[in-house]
Amino acid sequence: MALDGCDRSSTRSGAQGNVITLSFWNGFTGGDGTYIRKLVDDFNKATPHIQVRMNAYMWIDLFQKLAGAVISGQAPDVAVMHVDDIPTNAARSLITPIDEVARALGLEASAYTSRVVWEGGVYRGKRYGIPLDMHPLGMFYNKAVLRKAGLNPDKPPRTGDEYMAVLEELKGKGIQGHWVTPFLFTGRFQFETLLWQFGGELFDPEGTRATFDSEAGVRALTWMVDLVKKGYSPANVSQDADYIALQNGRNAFNWNGIWQINGLKDVPGLEWGAAPVPRIGTQDAVWGNSHQFVLPRQHSVDPARQEAARTFIQWMSQRSLEWLKSAKIPVLKSVAESAEFKSMEAESQFARQSEYIRFPPAVAGIADAMLMVEKAVSQGVLGRASPEEALKAAAAQATQVVQHNRKKYGA
Structure with missing residues (x-):
């Protein structure tokens, strides 16, 4: 379901006046689509200077469309993919290293509930993904x-x-x-x-x-x-x-x-x-598996857009409790230990497994x-x-x- 079209005439130009419009692609076409759509709407209300237009496709279609978009210079600014899809897309140069974004946001392994989910976004020594959730x-x-x-x-x-x-x-x-x-x-x-x-x-x-x-x-x-x-x-x-x-x-x-x-x-x-x-x-x-934020490769780098994308990722990560209502478990210890999450009875039971969740190997x-x-x-x-x-x-x-x-x- 395409929730909004990707108007590259505005997103490529950077700012329209004082507003930067970002394109965000994901595969949340099921029940979790309602939750991600609400979060994007809330972000747009909270940040008038940054507006996000979201497109949701079936996962298999997302990767096909992403390849074409990158090659044609029409890549979205931010995307989400499963952790086991990161190595292949990194090897194909469809996504770019995101180490600087992680450092700028102050993200460290010690803040996460699982070593595996933090390392899951790494391919060949470089970080390509920032964890959003786990779903075991x-x-x-x-x-x-x-x-x-x-x-x-x-x-x-x-x-x-x-x-x-x-x-x-x-x-x-x-x-x-x-x-x-x-x-x-x-x-x-x-x-x-x-x-x-x-x-x-x-x-x-x-x-x-x-x-x-x-x-x-x-x-x-x-x-x-x-x-x-x-x-x-x-x-x-x-x-x-x-x-x-x-x-x-x-x-x-x-x-x-x-x-x-x-x-x-x-x-x-x-x-x-x-x-x-x-x-x-x-x-x-x-x-288990994990949804992670990634940055698709762009033909040209716009610092203002990079900063806006970083702001969006940070805002979404900090409000992951709302996202967990779509049936996910947290990756941040601060969320997992919160009274709000502990009140989510079924999700909390799944979260008891966080320390020993396993992913397939990071191989393209x-x-x-x-x-x-x-x-x-x-x-x-x-x-x-x-x-x-x-x-x-x-x-x-x-x-x-x-x-x-x-x-x-x-x-």
Whole structure:
């Protein structure tokens, strides 16, 4: 949804009188679009000398449009992208280093809730992103289903043993408690979470070889496959059926993204809770991602526009509490420790995972290789190959992809 057109005749000219008009692009076309639009409106009211015109596109369209805009000299002044998209766009010179902006705003690692989110905006030793939020996987649970099965609806399981004991209890009552899907949402995210919990990694530190077919990877995918084989999950679960089943009382647990919070709030009469993903493996870990501010490359540098863009980023960052209502968790410690955020019950549960949220490696073109992870999960969950076979074949393909991308983007 394009919220406003990009009038480069005004934005390129810098100031119109005493007003600078900035162009801001993002991919917030879902429920979070309402929140970002309100924040931009509030900024425009608060800063009459700087006005922001926002365009929101589907994420996949955003990157295609950004490439064309940069090449033609029509790039937006500020944009937002996911942390795992930063390396590719930096390698393509579509965004520029933002170290000076971070220093000018006095941003330091110690102010953030997670080392990973602060370092997530760095590619090849240079900062390209300033964190806005994190949005991890977590566990939703149906309190009514647990109560009906004679279980404590206010004490969700935290360990692997506790989790399996509850699933077994539910199975005895005819309830398949955890539905496993073969899709990105949320099968792949669950696999990555479990891989890290069992001590594995997706790729080697240099991003030259896939390693998700390790013993840890096999244990992770086997755990998921066994839920189907042993009857804790139905087979061939369709996209989002696990989430819908939670709402309909057909399952008890759903590992899903924090972005589902507001949807559950709108379900009449649903008794639900949120909690961190249980520690199934040997250590705490959970999949997550982050939206970060970036500066697209311009054909010419205008100091006044740079200062205006910095003002906008700072203003938005300082008002992240309003943004968190769109179902995100804070990246700044000051916000995470505030009474206002702690009163956001479900979001606070997801935020308990902040210190051990994990991102894919900062490697250009990594999204191409991650498709192979998704393929392995699908093959395993659907029973088309054993976990070992599915992971081995996918890892070999993923290694070819990352090696090709090293040549494409430079080692």
